[in-house]
Amino acid sequence: MPELTYREAVRDALAHALRKDDSVFLMGEDIAEMGGSMAVTQGLLEEFGPKRIRNTPISEMAIVGSGIGAAIQGMRPVVEIMYEDFLTLSMEQLVNQAAKHRTMSGGQVKVPLTIRTQGGAGWSPGAQHAQQLEAWFVHVPGLKVVFPSTPEDVRGLLWSSIYDDNPVVFFEHRTLYPLKGEVPTELEPIPLGKARIHREGEDVTVVATGRLVHEALQAAEAAESEGISVEVVDPRTLLPLDEETIIGSVCKTTRCVTAHEAVVRGGFGAELAAIIQQGAFDWLDAPIERVGARFGPLPFAPAMEQWVVPQAADVLEAIRRTVARS
Amino acid sequence: MATVEEKAGTGKKRVSNDALRGFFREMLLIRRFEEKVEERFRAGELPGFLHVAIGQEAVATGVCSALTREDVFASTHRAHGHAIAKGTPVDKIMAELYGKMEGCSGGYGGSMHLYDLEVGNLGANAVVAGGLPAIVGAALAFQMRDEKRVAVAFFGDGATNTGTFHESLNLAQLWKVPAIFVLENNGWAESTPAEQQLPLPVDQLGKRAAAFGMKLIEADGQDVEAVYLAALAARDHALAGKGPVLLHVRTFRLTGHFVGDPQVYRDREALKQERETKDPIRLLGARLELTDEDLAAIDAEVTAKVEASVEFAKAGTDPQPEDALKYVYA
Numbered sequence: 001m002p003e004l005t006y007r008e009a010v011r012d013a014l015a016h017a018l019r020k021d022d023s024v025f026l027m028g029e030d031i032a033e034m035g036g037s038m039a040v041t042q043g044l045l046e047e048f049g050p051k052r053i054r055n056t057p058i059s060e061m062a063i064v065g066s067g068i069g070a071a072i073q074g075m076r077p078v079v080e081i082m083y084e085d086f087l088t089l090s091m092e093q094l095v096n097q098a099a100k101h102r103t104m105s106g107g108q109v110k111v112p113l114t115i116r117t118q119g120g121a122g123w124s125p126g127a128q129h130a131q132q133l134e135a136w137f138v139h140v141p142g143l144k145v146v147f148p149s150t151p152e153d154v155r156g157l158l159w160s161s162i163y164d165d166n167p168v169v170f171f172e173h174r175t176l177y178p179l180k181g182e183v184p185t186e187l188e189p190i191p192l193g194k195a196r197i198h199r200e201g202e203d204v205t206v207v208a209t210g211r212l213v214h215e216a217l218q219a220a221e222a223a224e225s226e227g228i229s230v231e232v233v234d235p236r237t238l239l240p241l242d243e244e245t246i247i248g249s250v251c252k253t254t255r256c257v258t259a260h261e262a263v264v265r266g267g268f269g270a271e272l273a274a275i276i277q278q279g280a281f282d283w284l285d286a287p288i289e290r291v292g293a294r295f296g297p298l299p300f301a302p303a304m305e306q307w308v309v310p311q312a313a314d315v316l317e318a319i320r321r322t323v324a325r326s
Numbered sequence: 327m328a329t330v331e332e333k334a335g336t337g338k339k340r341v342s343n344d345a346l347r348g349f350f351r352e353m354l355l356i357r358r359f360e361e362k363v364e365e366r367f368r369a370g371e372l373p374g375f376l377h378v379a380i381g382q383e384a385v386a387t388g389v390c391s392a393l394t395r396e397d398v399f400a401s402t403h404r405a406h407g408h409a410i411a412k413g414t415p416v417d418k419i420m421a422e423l424y425g426k427m428e429g430c431s432g433g434y435g436g437s438m439h440l441y442d443l444e445v446g447n448l449g450a451n452a453v454v455a456g457g458l459p460a461i462v463g464a465a466l467a468f469q470m471r472d473e474k475r476v477a478v479a480f481f482g483d484g485a486t487n488t489g490t491f492h493e494s495l496n497l498a499q500l501w502k503v504p505a506i507f508v509l510e511n512n513g514w515a516e517s518t519p520a521e522q523q524l525p526l527p528v529d530q531l532g533k534r535a536a537a538f539g540m541k542l543i544e545a546d547g548q549d550v551e552a553v554y555l556a557a558l559a560a561r562d563h564a565l566a567g568k569g570p571v572l573l574h575v576r577t578f579r580l581t582g583h584f585v586g587d588p589q590v591y592r593d594r595e596a597l598k599q600e601r602e603t604k605d606p607i608r609l610l611g612a613r614l615e616l617t618d619e620d621l622a623a624i625d626a627e628v629t630a631k632v633e634a635s636v637e638f639a640k641a642g643t644d645p646q647p648e649d650a651l652k653y654v655y656a
Binding site for chain 1 (some may be wrong): 332340398418429430431432433434435439441442443447449451453456458460462463464465466468469470489490493494496497500506648652653654655656
């Protein structure tokens with residue numbers, strides 16, 4: 001199997017879709033000549049030309065909103081919001097328009113729009129370039145929310161997002177772009193709403209998203225040497241959510257840790273915990289532990305940033321706490 | 327569809343009397359529809375809340391008459407007239423206001439979310455300026471596919487103060503997409519008058535186009551012929567690949583912001599005078615020199631249509647509560 005970086009895998013999915021049909025096109029800030037601020041779209045302008053690889057003004061509301069209009073007219077636009085912090089500028093179009101057209105129209109309208117964005121700490125950008133806001137969008141009926149953590153998943157899930165008939169907010173993690181991983185020779189779509197069990201285990205389930213999948217896998221290795229067997233599950237799609245796989249895993253291990261880079265309070269882990277206690281209450285041997293960032297805007301100095309966002313050691317601590325209960 | 331003729335010798339276009347009578351009939355239909363809606367709302371039959379566009383009928387009829395069925399538009403919270411003028415039967419609109427499955431949005435939308443994709447109604451929008459970016463995108467799709475269609479956004483003077491307006495017109499002009507931005511300038515943002523919400527004199531709001539290098543076309547919004555001809559010119563401009571148009575029409579909202587608005591903020595005398603001098607239906611009736619008999623016949627015809635729409639709506643099907651989630655996802 002060939003190897004791609006997470007960045008190349010995103011690009012590969014985009015290029016495949018652009019080649020397959022003319023209804024796919026890209027819009028975003030600096031995505032053409034510059035190839036995007038994360039170099040994801042490099043080379044696409046040369047292959048597909050300026051009509052389909054469109055630089056936009058710095059107008060997040062218009063980027064998302066014009067994507068909505070083109071999607072309703074039968075196109076499959078993929079728009080890029082440079083940093084997920086800037087999604088806040090397009091919230092009106094995402095939340096009031098994209099998510100609601102189908103219901104408000106009594107099923108007449110479809111909005112097959114993909115909104116790609118990225119974020120994540122670990123490089124001292126300060127408070128406005130690295131937030132993890134995925135949980136906000138899980139609260140909005142009508143949107144789908146995807147957050148892949150590996151090259152294979154990001155490629156297969158982006159493909160499925162582009163060809164989904166609903167608006168999909170597609171989160172990429174900045175620190176994962178250089179990550180290498182094997183991918184199938186032919187692009188294989190991965191259905192939305194299916195979790196991946198990265199590692200099987202008996203004692204504790206860690207449900208992790210984004211960068212924390214990799215931190216959780218590290219923590220699981222360390223726990224193994226302490227005699228604790230850890231299962232690591234990545235939902236990959238937060239909305240719709242593969243509740244069956246997650247609950248099934250917790251019923252087996254009887255303990256659970258949720259882990260994401262976003263702040264704990266009101267984070268996706270809270271939703272996971274609620275779903276798990278409902279579905280696996282009689283199996284649980286310990287309270288569900290939540291791992292996430294401390295509750296503050298990201299500070300700049302590396303020492304403070306590192307302390308605020310969760311690392312493998314934080315996941316390991318949480319694993320130990322759940323095991324210590326019995 | 328009205329027929330446009332050259333005015334002999336002047337080179338100026340004008341609209342035939344027959345076509346103007348057609349406009350009159352449609353404008354009166356919109357007026358009677360909205361009066362009926364007010365009445366049924368006050369009788370407690372209609373859920374939610376409503377905004378009528380009494381006084382602004384010439385804009386809806388003038389603009390939509392210049393469009394083809396394939397052209398699309400997005401509307402505002404004051405949408406009944408636009409929907410009727412673009413061709414959605416009043417039965418379907420009234421049924422929507424009663425929350426019935428036969429409604430143009432299946433009972434999911436209501437007055438502020440009238441949709442009818444078949445005739446190009448991409449939806450009325452309850453967020454001021456909320457529909458503008460999608461119109462840019464729709465026009466972009468037409469441009470990319472080389473289709474001879476325009477996308478039209480209706481919005482008011484209040485919307486020109488939003489960031490969405492500026493981002494949308496900016497992008498539309500940058501990409502020269504075939505869009506028409508119809509600025510229905512009634513001089514009110516809900517209860518706030520022009521001088522408290524517009525940095526320009528109310529009649530000069532069209533100057534906003536210059537900031538984008540956009541073509542500006544202006545017309546008297548109470549004169550349906552002027553609006554129609556202006557909209558035709560705007561459509562020609564947009565389809566010629568010359569870029570979008572800001573179509574600025576000064577109009578008058580002869581009622582409150584919403585049905586039941588006591589309008590404590592409004593000068594009674596000025597409103598009375600506007601009603602006497604700015605009513606587009608009365609102005610057109612006088613110009614056509616309609617006799618009382620003509621008028622009564624047209625009125626009886628449209629009133630009967632409106633009455634029938636109420637009967638249709640009342641006989642409609644109530645949705646099942648659990649149908650609420652049927653269309654969350656495609």
